[in-house]
C-alpha cells in the first residue's frame with residue numbers, strides 16, 4: 001500500500017518517514033524505522049506482526065495519541081506533526097474515531113449519550129438521519145436508554161463503534177477491538193465494522209494479534225522490527241497465519 005499507486009487525495013491517512021525510538025544508549029529501541037505508509041479511503045486495514053514489532057506505536061502515532069520523533073502524518077489534508085495541542089485535540093475529536101479493547105464508555109450515561117459524547121464535547125449537534133443510519137446498522141435502537149453496565153460486551157462495543165462512526169471521521173482506529181469479546185460476538189462486531197467501510201465509506205485501521213479478526217480486513221499490513229515488511233490483500237485466516245509464521249522465522 002505505497003502512496004505511489006493512487007493520487008494522494010484517495011488516502012485517508014498517509015505517513016512518510018515516520019521514526020520513533022524509546023530510551024537512550026544501551027536501552028534505545030527503534031520502535032518505528034522510517035515507516036512510509038498510506039491507507040486508502042473506505043478500506044479496512046489490519047496491522048499485524050510479532051510482539052514488539054511496533055504495531056501499537058505506529059497506530060498511536062498515526063492517531064495523534066503519541067508523538068513520532070520525525071516524519072509526516074497527513075489526515076484530512078493536515079500534517080498532525082505540525083499541530084499544536086489544541087489543534088490536535090480538535091483533530092482527534094472530529095477527524096479520528098477510536099474503538100479500544102476495553103470499550104471506554106462513560107459508565108454513568110446511557111448508550112445514546114455515549115454515542116453523542118464526541119459531538120457534545122465539540123458543542124455540535126448531530127445529524128439525525130446519520131444517527132439513525134448508524135444505530136440501525138449496528139442494531140442499537142432498542143438499547144439507547146441503557147447504561148453500559150446494562151449492556152452485554154458485544155452491545156457495549158457496538159456502542160463504541162457507533163460513537164466512533166457518528167462524527168464521520170476520516171479514520172477509525174481500532175486497538176484489538178474484539179479482544180474482550182467471545183468469538184461469535186467478536187465476529188459480529190467485525191462484520192459491522194467491515195459493513196461500515198463498504199456501505200458508509202468509513203476507513204478503518206485496526207491492530208490485532210488475531211488472524212480470525214484480521215481476516216475481516218481488506219488488507220493486512222505486516223510489521224517486523226519497526227518496519228512494514230509485507231502486505232496481504234483479501235486475507236484469510238490461513239494466509240494470515242502462514243504470513244505470521246514466516247515472519248517469526
Ligand SMILES: Nc1ncnc2c1ncn2[C@@H]1O[C@H](COP(=O)(O)OP(=O)(O)OP(=O)(O)O)[C@@H](O)[C@H]1O
Pocket residue numbers: 022023029030031049050051052053054055056057058
Ligand atoms: N513507553 C515505552 N518505553 C520504552 N519502550 C517502549 C515503550 N513503548 C513501546 N516500547 C518498545 O517499542 C517497541 C515496539 O513496541 P509496540 O508496543 O509498538 O509493539 P507491538 O507490536 O504493539 O507489541 P505487542 O504486540 O506486544 O503489543 C518494543 O520493543 C517495545 O518494548
